[in-house]
Amino acid sequence: MIILKANLKYNVCWFIVMAAAFYLVNILVMVGIIDSFIENMLVTIWINVILATGLNLIIGFAGQFSLGHAGFMAIGAYAAAIITQQVDTVGGFYLSLVVGVIIAIIAAVIVGIPTLRLKGDYLAIATMGAAEIIRIIINNLKITNGPAGMFNIPQFATWPFVYITMCVTTIVVVNFINSRGGRIIMSVRDDEIAAESMGINTTRWKLAAFVLGAATAAIAGGLHASYLQTIAPNDFGIMESISILIIVVLGGVGSITGSVVAAVVLGVLDTILQDFGTLRMVIYAVALILIMVFKPSGLLGTWEFSIRRLFASLKRRKV
Amino acid sequence: MTTLLKVNNLVKKFGGLTAVSDVSMQINSDELIALIGPNGAGKTTLFNMLTGVISPSSGTITFDQEGKKISLNHKKAYQIAELGLARTFQNIRLFKDMTVLDNVLVAMTNQYKEGFLQAVLRFPKFYQTEDVIVKKARNLLAIFDLDKDMHKRACNLPYGLQRRLEIVRGLAMSPKILFLDEPAAGMNPEETAALAKLIRKIQKQFHITVVLIEHDMSLVMNLVERIYVLDQGTLLAEGTPKEIKQNKTVIKAYLGEEG
Ligand SMILES: Nc1ncnc2c1ncn2[C@@H]1O[C@H](COP(=O)(O)OP(=O)(O)OP(=O)(O)O)[C@@H](O)[C@H]1O
Numbered sequence: 001m002i003i004l005k006a007n008l009k010y011n012v013c014w015f016i017v018m019a020a021a022f023y024l025v026n027i028l029v030m031v032g033i034i035d036s037f038i039e040n041m042l043v044t045i046w047i048n049v050i051l052a053t054g055l056n057l058i059i060g061f062a063g064q065f066s067l068g069h070a071g072f073m074a075i076g077a078y079a080a081a082i083i084t085q086q087v088d089t090v091g092g093f094y095l096s097l098v099v100g101v102i103i104a105i106i107a108a109v110i111v112g113i114p115t116l117r118l119k120g121d122y123l124a125i126a127t128m129g130a131a132e133i134i135r136i137i138i139n140n141l142k143i144t145n146g147p148a149g150m151f152n153i154p155q156f157a158t159w160p161f162v163y164i165t166m167c168v169t170t171i172v173v174v175n176f177i178n179s180r181g182g183r184i185i186m187s188v189r190d191d192e193i194a195a196e197s198m199g200i201n202t203t204r205w206k207l208a209a210f211v212l213g214a215a216t217a218a219i220a221g222g223l224h225a226s227y228l229q230t231i232a233p234n235d236f237g238i239m240e241s242i243s244i245l246i247i248v249v250l251g252g253v254g255s256i257t258g259s260v261v262a263a264v265v266l267g268v269l270d271t272i273l274q275d276f277g278t279l280r281m282v283i284y285a286v287a288l289i290l291i292m293v294f295k296p297s298g299l300l301g302t303w304e305f306s307i308r309r310l311f312a313s314l315k316r317r318k319v
Numbered sequence: 320m321t322t323l324l325k326v327n328n329l330v331k332k333f334g335g336l337t338a339v340s341d342v343s344m345q346i347n348s349d350e351l352i353a354l355i356g357p358n359g360a361g362k363t364t365l366f367n368m369l370t371g372v373i374s375p376s377s378g379t380i381t382f383d384q385e386g387k388k389i390s391l392n393h394k395k396a397y398q399i400a401e402l403g404l405a406r407t408f409q410n411i412r413l414f415k416d417m418t419v420l421d422n423v424l425v426a427m428t429n430q431y432k433e434g435f436l437q438a439v440l441r442f443p444k445f446y447q448t449e450d451v452i453v454k455k456a457r458n459l460l461a462i463f464d465l466d467k468d469m470h471k472r473a474c475n476l477p478y479g480l481q482r483r484l485e486i487v488r489g490l491a492m493s494p495k496i497l498f499l500d501e502p503a504a505g506m507n508p509e510e511t512a513a514l515a516k517l518i519r520k521i522q523k524q525f526h527i528t529v530v531l532i533e534h535d536m537s538l539v540m541n542l543v544e545r546i547y548v549l550d551q552g553t554l555l556a557e558g559t560p561k562e563i564k565q566n567k568t569v570i571k572a573y574l575g576e577e578g
């Protein structure tokens with residue numbers, strides 16, 4: 001009982017933080033400080049948080065290098081676009097998210113099974129190829145409207161919906177990492193032979209992490225399509241995969257806190273520098289090089305923010 | 320006393336090199352055995368075959384699971400581990416970026432269940448399960464005086480403690496047989512003596528079989544019940560420490576050269 005109470009305290013704290021942020025944004029929207037421009041920035045950041053935490057799960061915690069995150073995002077985006085244009089209801093939107101996730105999982109299993117059995121970075125090449133194949137398929141199908149993309153997608157993903165979904169997926173990923181499954185995938189990352197000798201079916205768990213990451217990417221894609229209301233195949237090319245990778249690397253491979261912080265920093269920077277055009281890309285490049293040189297492990301390394309530790313250190317300071 | 324593991328005519332070839340040739344042995348329940356032999360004798364290679372890290376070129380390995388004979392020849396390492404064969408590694412293989420506690424919890428993976436939803440949505444059952452296994456892990460760490468370092472990263476432990484953590488991890492798997500590959504390597508005489516005591520203690524306390532590879536003859540002679548001597552891939556002798564001490568071939572091939 002004592003353990004339950006102690007943990008309840010931390011969980012309630014997290015809930016309060018998330019709810020407070022929600023109401024803060026809500027008030028700022030109502031008084032007009034957050035206009036549609038800033039709202040757009042916030043939603044983009046939140047979607048990037050989902051994408052980056054999912055990719056960090058694969059790269060930072062399972063130790064598998066994936067370069068095709070945008071491919072799974074595309075699956076989710078097109079599932080949402082196609083289904084909600086046919087079934088223009090909230091139910092249709094939920095259904096489209098589920099369908100997107102299922103197709104992304106199937107794609108991840110098809111790509112993952114042959115490559116994750118091998119030791120080495122075969123996954124990087126395979127996922128990059130798979131993402132490209134997905135993009136080309138979308139480019140050539142009638143139902144996806146080819147290279148022109150899709151317009152007038154009904155907007156069910158309002159900012160509150162995106163925010164709550166981001167919170168839920170982050171909670172899912174973080175809780176998974178801090179459980180039996182998370183410990184298993186980290187052990188596989190650290191030493192595959194030792195993990196295998198502890199009775200762990202390493203292929204299966206690498207696949208599990210990869211599939212979970214792919215599923216969150218599909219959700220992010222669905223939100224992206226529904227919020228922006230227009231999508232095109234080229235939104236999901238290798239550049240998008242790399243942008244997500246940059247967030248992960250910048251924040252710290254193996255730090256979910258880092259991914260969240262980096263998504264926010266880059267998102268704000270992106271908005272501020274929007275008028276600078278090419279100069280923007282130069283600033284990114286320089287920032288990335290500086291990080292690589294001075295802090296190769298990313299802004300936060302593998303550090304995680306923890307309310308439990310915060311409480312503990314506050315208590316110590318008082319005594 | 321029952322036979323847990325029966326090895327028949329085991330051979331491992333690496334290209335032209337025969338690392339292990341025609342080795343037969345028998346490992347019984349509840350005993351402490353040593354495997355000795357000079358550098359390159361094939362001791363680690365033999366361990367690797369018994370634990371499924373590499374597969375034998377020929378020969379058979381049979382495990383007795385409560386009367387049921389199970390061939391380990393084509394089993395994967397994780398399946399062999401599930402049957403109750405645990406090991407440590409000569410060149411330490413800890414999960415270096417994980418905490419000491421997490422290292423042990425990983426070894427206990429197959430002793431508890433956590434459903435995905437249960438873990439992700441933090442049902443009360445999740446906290447209860449975690450509490451039980453963490454307590455168990457902590458008790459095991461305490462035996463090896465590692466509980467105070469529980470929240471340190473494994474890679475930040477001093478070398479001697481890293482070796483100890485590997486043993487705790489093996490023990491945490493609740494094995495039937497625990498293979499220790501040079502557990503005292505790099506330790507000073509006091510540390511080695513303390514470790515020897517601990518190995519004896521856990522072997523008795525948990526009723527497991529321990530097979531250890533060791534270079535330090537004096538340690539082995541006073542510790543184990545039975546010794547296998549390996550030289551250039553072949554089994555030279557098998558017997559009690561006393562028999563081995565008096566065995567002419569062993570003295571010539573192994574003890575002799577070390578004086
Ligand atoms: N994967 C491998 N590929 C090729 N040769 C190998 C391989 N593993 C071991 N060997 C060779 O097999 C022989 C036996 O090696 P092994 O590591 O089993 O010896 P050992 O008895 O454990 O020695 P040590 O006391 O030095 O640990 C050596 O000659 C070694 O070079």
Ligand SMILES: [Mg+2]
Nearest residue numbers: 362363364409
């Ligand atoms: Mg060896």
